[in-house]
Amino acid sequence: MTFAVTVDLVILTVRQDALHVLLISRAIPPFEGVYALPGGFVLDAEDLPAAAIRELREETALSPAEAHLEQLATYGAPDRDPRGRVVTVAYLALLPDAPSPFAGSDAAEAAWLPVDSLPPLAFDHATILADGVERARAKLEYSPLAAAFCPPEFTIAELRQVYEAVWSAKLDPRNFHRKATSTPGFVEPTGRSTEGDRGRPAQLFKRGPATVLHPPLLRALPPAAV
Missing domain, CATH: 1.10.10.10 (Winged helix-like DNA-binding domain superfamily/Winged helix DNA-binding domain)
Incomplete structure (x- = not known):
């Protein structure tokens, strides 16, 4: 079976005393006009961490040295993407400051939105985001x-x-x-x-x-x- 691989980023920061996530409004089908996590397909000569770093830089203009970046989980339900069989590897990024977001080639806009009041998200990104938020909440208990x-x-x-x-x-x-x-x-x-x-x-x-x-x-x- 042939399948594509993507990376998706749960990028979190604290703004106005509330936890915010960076979302993009998709400019192309599927889910045109719907908010989604930033991400994209892994290039042929690219490994997973490099793809995540590239997406982080494209969306925030920040490097990993300016943010905490770690692999979150892999998601591969057969029907998660209407374009075909797509497996995504999600990464969690934590930022000390919220830069102005950038809209990539497949995005109409990008914005920081509070995680406690979000619109419906594309694909299975609501599940990925919930997992990322819980990872961040749990790690605050046992790590600095x-x-x-x-x-x-x-x-x-x-x-x-x-x-x-x-x-x-x-x-x-x-x-x-x-x-x-x-x-x-x-x-x-x-x-x-x-x-x-x-x-x-x-x-x-x-x-x-x-x-x-x-x-x-x-x-x-x-x-x-x-």
């Missing part, structure tokens, strides 16, 4: 990945806002500050503070050397149904 949404230097309040945006939950500021600063290797003070017109200067931190958070910063999950 939240810093990937932050600039190189950040306040604990800015870090907490990332957790609140990704988890869609409010966190107690004092409790979070204690956990973040006491978790070994999570964050390190830079010795500098913010400068502002309102309130006291806030201490600036940077990402520490830890690759795993111990103890983890666990989400408060909803109670199970009885």
Whole structure:
């Protein structure tokens, strides 16, 4: 059996205290005019990571050094693409800042949209996006990945806002500050503070050397149904 291979990107960032995803409005069939994840076919002389990096650069003008990029999952349901048998490898990209999006050759427009209020998506992209969001939410518990949404230097309040945006939950500021600063290797003070017109200067931190958070910063999950 002959089949095509594509890559699709779940590109997430925090804007206006909410988790946003980069979507494109398709300019061509199938699903013309419908929002979809950015992506495209893998070229003949291209491996999968290179294809994902190319798509990331085309859509955001950013390199992997400026974003966290990891493979998410592979999706290959026989009827996922009306054009024929197409298997896609999805990647998750986390950005510390939201650049102006670019519309590629098969897109009419590109836009950052909040993940909590999205229109219907083309293909099986709603499933891929849900998997990407859950991956990001879970990794914030056990890894310092939240810093990937932050600039190189950040306040604990800015870090907490990332957790609140990704988890869609409010966190107690004092409790979070204690956990973040006491978790070994999570964050390190830079010795500098913010400068502002309102309130006291806030201490600036940077990402520490830890690759795993111990103890983890666990989400408060909803109670199970009885």
